[in-house]
Amino acid sequence: MLETIRVQLLRPGARLPFRATEQASGYDIHACLEGGPVVIGQRPVVIPTGLAMEVPPGLDAQFRPRSGLARQGVLSTFGTLDSDYRGEIMITLYSVAPDISHTVQHGDRIAQLVVTRLAEIAFEQALVLSETIRGAGGHGSTGR
Template structure:
């Protein structure tokens, strides 16, 4: 499969093109583009990446947490980057508990960018939906 061309614009000094940590990694690391260390706590903080992307139509781009930071209690909120957005990518970081703090240094890898193909879909109004074994069972209805 031919890779999709995602154009990237570096918006300021210190910005880095997203890269894969290994050849088989599915996520591209996003790096913090900050001038000084930034303390992350329990309240959400927007961390700039210093890049803007031109994502081709039909491609879905998702921002996801890095497992190494998650292990330390530092998460980013999931986010979608639409193909028509041309602004700077900002990553919302926070810690999962009041007692956890983490310092982000300039250039630190703070999140992952994962691409997927969009499934063509449309909504069709229906008076009834097809029956399944699960039915209307919601959160936790299939077990732990």
């Protein structure tokens, strides 16, 4: 079943999310800058997109980093777009090292939007959980 997310373009130059290839799971999100380029360093910088979206209940819309930017040491924070939010989508970018900076221009692809179905779940309190080989082993406990 094809779902529809309604998108409002808030300013001139805002662009609809776009899938670069037919098999891509993420839709590219573009910067919509009015005051010129923005330099990204280690401190988080909020970048406007010029978009507001109406996500239907039952869908999970997540913003994720782009691998092309990550390869350069620039990440976006993961973000959730709740179905009742109608404000402008803002993407937070930062670099991962003090010697890395990146200039964002109007129209640059800065993040990707991945949409999935939400699962309706219930939480049940338990006194004990089932046992596994890993058990309570934390980060790196599997040796990989």
